[in-house]
Every structure is written in structure tokens, then in C-alpha cells.
Amino acid sequence: PFPLKCIAVVILLAPLAIFMGMPFPIGLQIVSDKASNYIPWVWGINGVASVIAPVLGSLLSVCLGFRIVMGVSLLLYGVAGWIIHRTALA
Template sequence: MNAKLIAMLFLVPLGFFLGIPFPISIRLMKQRGFGEMIPYMWGINGIASVLGSALAMMIGIQLGFSYAIYLAALFYLSVGLFFRLMKKAKPAAGMESTIKNV
């Protein structure tokens, strides 16, 4: 089998699932009445992308790529837990009408 096809079979699903948390968090912020913070989220996402790739490379070289992958997985799980808790939390007082209008 072609090496490019094999690489695609592994990378496309990974890229798809790694791309899901950001749009979901943007939608969740809008529903919770934090729509004005969405541009900041885009900025944080851009900064985190640059810093994350540089850190992953440095950690991979210094400690090994398995360690870098474990740290990345731990980070993704902690962010996922944070947004799961945020989704279950009740809106702040006065935000109910904002959420209903979204």
C-alpha cells in the first residue's frame, strides 16, 4: 500500500477529532452569554497553536515524544473536563434571557 495513503488513513481522523473541541467551545461560550469573548478565544487559540507546537518539539527532544504525547493528552482531557463542567453549570444571574435569545 502507498505510504501516503497509510499516513492519510492515520492523520485524517486524528485531525478531525482534534479539530472538534474549539468550535464546540465557541458555541458553548455563545450560549452561555460570553459571545463578546469569542475574538479573544481566537487569539488564544492562535497563540496556543504556536506555543504548543514549539513546546511539543522541545519536550519531545528533551524527554521523548511519548512523554510529549502523554502531556498533550492530559492537557486535552483537562480542557475537555473544564468545558464539560462549564456546560453543566448554571448561567450567572441575569444571563438566562441572553441564552434564550441565542
């Protein structure tokens, strides 16, 4: 039934959406607290990355395979998390 499918989709996608959506707001809050003059740069870098990442991800998945692209993505999210954690402690 359709309602059960909708519930299953929400249950499966919610954790991914939460974890993928949290690094930018957390990083933005840290930058705002420590050096608010860099906020425009953070937004600019986010905008550029938002345009480049899907294109680059698609091209790399064709050339290198989906698993490699997912591994690189996981690595980059880990690096972002490490940077946010390290910056928050400083």
C-alpha cells in the same frame, strides 16, 4: 498501489483529525452561547497556543522524550474536554 495507500492514510488520519479539530469549535459555540463578549479572547488564546505549542512540543520532545510530550498532550486534551463538558452543564 497508490490509491490503496491514499485510502489507508485517510482511514488512519481521519479519527485523529476529527478529535483534534473538535474541541475548539465546540468550546467556541459554548462561549458564544454563554458569554459572547469573550469570543475575541478565545480566538486570541487559540492563536497564541497555535504558535507556542509546536515550538514547545519540539523542544520538550528533545529534552524529555516523545512519550512524555504525547502524555502531556493527552492530559491537556482531557482537561480541555472536561472543561468543555463542565461548562456545557453549567
